[in-house]
Amino acid sequence: MIYIILILFAMLAAGIALVPISPRALCRRTALIFSGVVFAIILHMIFNLLVYNILPYSESLAYIPELNTRVLFTVTPISMILMLMTSIISIAALLSIRPILERERGLSFLIMLFQLSSIGLFLSYNLLLFFMFWEMGIITVFMLINIFGSSESNNASMRFLMYSIVSSSLLLLGIILIYLYTPAHSLNIDTIIANSATIPYTIGSVIFAIMFTAFMIKIPLFPFHSWVGSAYAEAPTSGSVVISGILSKYGLYGIFMLFVMFNTTQSMRISILIIAAISAFYSVFVAIKSRDIKVLLAYTGIVESAIILIGITSGNATGYYGAIYGMFAYGLSIALLFLAAGTIEQMYGSRSVDNIKAIVKNSASTAYAFIFGVFAATGLPLTGIFIADILIFTSGFESFGILALIPIATIMIIAAYLYRIISKSVLNSKEPTLAIRGLESDRIFAYIIIIAAIIFIGVFPSIMLSIFSAS
């Protein structure tokens, strides 16, 4: 049981190593097998937690004693839930690779690599290790958008790279400042939590501001969001599933860890709430105007991230539970929406909302998956997002009063334009547009996996909540 984290990484590493050398017909299956094994291991860990109440596995190996760094992995509830989300989304993304038409060896390799960096990021309890997996994720996504993206991907990927490198430089600055100003010169997060009172207040708030800006660029939030439209739109289908579901959670996880490491005052929290609200409203208005379905969904993702941020910034336990729940549920829902949108792009060759009509005639599964995704994104009961919304807005109301309930309006506006798209493009059977190519049957399994997960946590929220309370 103690070495379960090492086994997890070994399975991932085996998957990554075997994909380039297996024959072309099998490389996607190899990646799927190893992702499945990883998913089984994570389910096993959750089962152990719920039934036998064995929690954190902490692996610690000496790494660089001069910098006081250890390889430190700790399984906390939030990391377990995010790892579960990562493996579900990765399996769905691998299932959505089309075997003949795309270069599946490279795509499977990059998706497995991104899965490794995400799981490593969520498990790592040491800032240097966190930074290592963060950069690995950035480079992997850059290659995913650049090499496998559509025709304009050069511009989109360079813009993504520049924004991400700015954010990781700020993160590096913050890490160096934490290293120099903790008395123990340590980068382990548990030591930082124990010593957080000893960092002088001015430096502490500067570090918090720098790292918060770095994570804000990655989520992205209002002033730094211009990379998101082009990056998500030009990525390949499996790429955008993985990027939208997981990469935005990198930033949110980072902000969560910031709140765990440092003490925050109410005024800081109110300003973060205002930033989140401004981002939500701005993105909603941009989304209404856009004619490209992937750009629209990208801005919807920003709104969802802003809502999760409201949950984190409330500072009480309900808020944290709501944020973690929301990261899982919203991640799955936006991944499903991007999966459906990517399929629509592959079927019709175009991403424009005006030109595509009556998707339900060509591929019923895609149409219903899209409709379910819209249900999920707007927070229909029976989906996990409903419970996340309840928890987040209750905690917001407890902390900030009635003003925290204003962002609920953004959810309503999302619902408005998404239902409009459904009625005009998905279900409108007057003049169906002709599809230019069909789909394989594997795509349906990808939909089913994500939809099942969303419904499962929606109908049985007690499982997730008992994970939190068991820690």
Add this chain to the structure above:
Amino acid sequence: MINFNLMYMLILIPIVLIVSGALAILHRKKESAFIVQVVLLIMNLIFAVLFFVTGGQTIAFSIFTIYSFSALFIGLFSLLFLLIVILTYKHSMKFNYISLLISMVYFGAIAVSTSTSLIITIIGIEMVSIGSIFMVLFEKRDSVEAAIKLFILSGSAIAILTVALALIIPYDSTFTIAAIISSGPLNYILLFSLLLFGIGLLFEVGAFPFNLWIPDIYEEVQGNITAMLSGINKKVAFVAIIIIFGIVFVRYWYIFSEFFSIIAILTMFFGNIMALIQTNIKRMFAYSAISQSGYILIGIASASQFGFEASIFQIIAHSFMIIGTFAIIMLLEFRNIKTLNDYSGLMYRNGFIGFSLTIFILSMIGIPGLMGFYGKFLLFASAINANIVILAIIGLINSIISVYYYGRTIAAIFKPSNKNKIFIDKYSYFVILVALSLIIVFGIYPTPLIIASQLASSSLLLL
């Protein structure tokens, strides 16, 4: 006992090398010279590592002092010269002459690392420069323009260094490398001498106002000589800077710290901004090598033990990166692949070259997991520790600027293409493989190198 033998070996071997190089000119065949040089360099590398591990301090021939710092650099330069000799053997027409010149430059490098007297330091730099000038002359492609430019640069540098040396006479009449203690307020002669030492060595390093010809030189000479110029000549000059400013002028750290900060800022910006607009990839990497020198100057500007440790680590890291990169560029130049368009599709033409160039570029960007990241981390941490936060912030801004042209190159490497395959010979393969594996291995587990830099830096300040 072991110290006694090793110490003499470490100095005898370069002398044997020079003799063997002189004899090599008389031979027609180049294999014997090659084998002798490789064997002697490997022996020197092993002895240097052994000496470093056992510690201690000895004086050979009463001029060369071997202690941890110098043993580290003797080992480093031996390994680097081994790579250069292997590259040059395969790709040079006049290997016999080049081997003598390599021995001369090697001896100069060792003289600088083990110097206890300022005169020996200056002589070492002269030997390095003169050897390089002749090497550039031999390996020229079209004209002697590169050799003339290098000659004028090195000549000015050595002239300025000699004046600086002369100005120290009132304070240090035996020219030994020991801290200068002058009572009373700072004398202008001493200040002038400090400044001139700085300027002379910055000529060699390639810092801002003195490096305007360096990209021209690097572009016009063959790739393996560029690897030597950027990988070794610069690092020898850095070793001289660390010795002179770390020991001789250590009491005036508040002056040279400011001086080097300004030069570092200007150098970094110059290198990165000029690299953005280059179309020739070799010139682009020449400018990026200039900006990497700027990063190393940050560590020297911190003027603390931590700062010198960071500089030593980045010196080791960057030398392997740049030699590997210029080896690849040399191989591609032979096939007339020079601009960014020519580089497109490199991964599919030769997977090893594409992969290793990507790793070298990622290491220069500062991706964790590769050696360049720890260099940058230590450098910025030492700058903030020395309360020069502005240097760390400008270093990070320059990292961001550099990602643009590095990312452009990586994107080009992975573009799909149908061009014909590229095959490389096994000597170049070996050289690139050594550089690549060192960067990856020490990137994932940097502890031995960090301990080595700490030992070297602390032994320097105890001298």
